[in-house]
């Protein structure tokens with residue numbers, strides 16, 4: 473993996489049968505375990521690819537405004553490229569997130585009280601210094617990188633009847649759709665899962681245009697894009713997609729059950745997708761064989777799972 477300057481920073485993740493389901497239960501469920509990426513989420517696929525291309529095109533410095541999985545993937549990629557990176561985050565960012573970014577060598581700058589302010593400062597820095605800007609989801613190279621997940625699926629097993637994927641800003645969804653088209657799976661439905669209060673994709677699909685949420689009201693922070701990428705809506709218009717929104721409670725309970733049965737922690741953003749399996753959701757009832765993308769996330773601890781439980785009245 474190391475050595476070649478062109479080698480990708482993500483790894484090929486395992487595809488396992490979902491544990492803890494009754495024998496013979498339908499649908500058969502296979503899990504694509506992106507929680508085992510070196511950055512704890514699928515984000516390194518797309519963001520790693522974008523960072524490599526920015527570097528190859530001469531960027532001597534990278535800039536991100538994400539304190540979440542996107543920023544961590546960018547910081548990790550910058551570290552692998554030996555390129556300095558500044559991550560500008562709002563004051564609402566947790567101390568743990570800032571520490572994680574610093575651990576991989578990022579220069580973390582706390583600026584402003586909300587993400588829009590931090591992101592504006594990041595873009596200003598990019599303008600002033602000619603640095604490479606790393607957005608969280610809305611970029612064709614990110615989709616290209618994320619699409620490698622499907623290249624792996626296509627060699628790891630038979631073609632599924634549907635792919636279940638969490639959707640926030642739509643970068644993962646767009647990458648999956650692109651990869652499925654390349655694999656000749658354009659007719660295989662994608663089940664896109666959002667969370668109540670973080671459902672920009674679902675609202676946009678219903679409205680038939682981009683809808684911007686006034687605020688994010690879900691514990692699934694990694695699904696908290698206020699506006700979904702137009703590319704995701706374009707894919708939705710030209711291939712089979714169903715859109716589902718689940719409650720924070722369902723997402724959290726799925727995280728807990730996945731932890732118990734697969735011995736790994738994932739964020740509620742990922743629990744949202746898994747909850748369709750554990751709740752026997754009607755959106756997957758008609759399929760014989762599905763793949764669920766276990767998108768992962770590092771913004772979770774056993775303490776946070778307990779705190780969310782209490783917050784939701786568990």
Ligand SMILES: *Cc1c(COP(=O)(O)O)cnc(C)c1O
Pocket residue numbers: 513515541542608609638639640641642643644645694695697739741742767768769770
């Ligand atoms: C970013 C992220 C998502 C959502 O991805 P989008 O590309 O924004 O739709 C889901 N789960 C996790 C863990 C993430 O980090």
